[in-house]
Amino acid sequence: MNMMKKNSSFIVAMIPAGIALNWVANSIVEMLKLPLFLNNIGTVLNAIVLGPLWGGATALMTNVILALIVRWTYIPFALVGILVAFLSYFFYKKGWFKKGWKVVVSGAFTGIVASALATVVSVYVFGGFSGHTVDVLTAGLIASGQQIFNAAFIANIPGTVADKVLTFWIVWMILKIFPVRFLPNAKDIREKIGMGKKNNSGKKISA
């Protein structure tokens, strides 16, 4: 909580920005015509930059805002976002953001756990459906003789794993090329994403 005292207005401004990134990622993905959501990208970023509690707060507020703007069925899925925030911070803290393959593995693990939790939520609250297009697949799998939980899980898992792997990978790639002056805890982040003492002056953002 030390950080809260020092940077409270930065955090208060960063959480809405994270929510906005979660929101806007959707339109970028749509424009590139990719079958993904990337709707946790701001959550993961905030979890790494501000810490797990604020990452979790970002996830919770994202779903509250979605419920206020779109429909209330998003609220129960806030649990999944909070889990993703905590897991991403855990992997970051344990040094799993140092190498590319480790990022992919941690993303895949997060994806599996997140889709299991999402399935539990959707089975108990919405009978196995979540309000996305995968519901058609879930219904088809149930009709072909699967149990409801299994059907929802099988329908969910490929998309979620791909989604979380890419989310982690993008956040990692971007933090590597990020100008240091914008980050409040840049030194710590540089170390944890595997670019400790290396001179970064040669590397420019080619974007």
Next chain:
Amino acid sequence: MNSLYMPKDSLIHSLDPRTKMLFVVFVVASSFILNDPALQLVFLVALFPLVVLAKVVKPYLISIQFLLLFAVLIMTVHGIYNPIGVTPVFEIFGGLTFKYESMVYASVMSFRILVIGTAAVLFVMTTHPSDMASALVKWKVPHSFAFILLSTFQIIPIIAREAKIVMEAQQARCLDVKGSLIQRVKNLVPMFAPLFIITFMKVHQLSYVLECRAFSRKGEKTSLRETKIGSLDYTFLLGMLGFLAFEIYLKLFMMGSLQLTTDALLTYSLFGTWIVFGFMIIKFVVKQFQGKIGGAN
């Protein structure tokens, strides 16, 4: 960016946001207390006069359409395939039977979604986000959380505009948006990197502005929009309490003798959702068709 708020002049709009939040909590609690399809259907119908009173009937019907999609999926799939069903009720073509127990389960679940959806729509459509934030502050929620809630509504369009600028700028620099799947995935980085940097710049600006306005200063903060609890709110709260007591009484003492749920009710509610769903599909197809032949509007 706005929430679904509809500025109208009605009785529900003039209620205090805190009363309406308690109303949502009350509806969620009742939808779990009344876990019987017939009672929930009665409850859903009983909520409709409030929607009429709030003068938001048309937007309500539009936003409830999607929840009906949930209801159709749940009632059809669970009615046929849920393993808890034993007693067959009726059969449709292809030898698929709807069973009583699973239909009860599915109806309870989908009516609950509709009931909570109705209350949520009623709350969101009649409450200005600023009123909601100031009501939260009065409930001793930290001021910064209320600020986060409010500023998100303003920051989403800002970031969305920046995202659009980044996308167009990168396309102008020959970013290939029609390449192979792997190429497009790789393109996510040059899209998101500038967007992240812009976001951080905006956040720094915003936090300087907040500090200039003494945001982290201790003490009472005033709000532009004031909310007050009046006699209307007390009447509404008393009505809710009375209804809650009645529900608990009904649940504890009357459930044995009261058997409202019948095969016919379940079947007709299933058919009802199918018919409404059919209308939705017809409407959608007609709209598509109109778009194809040259946009009638």
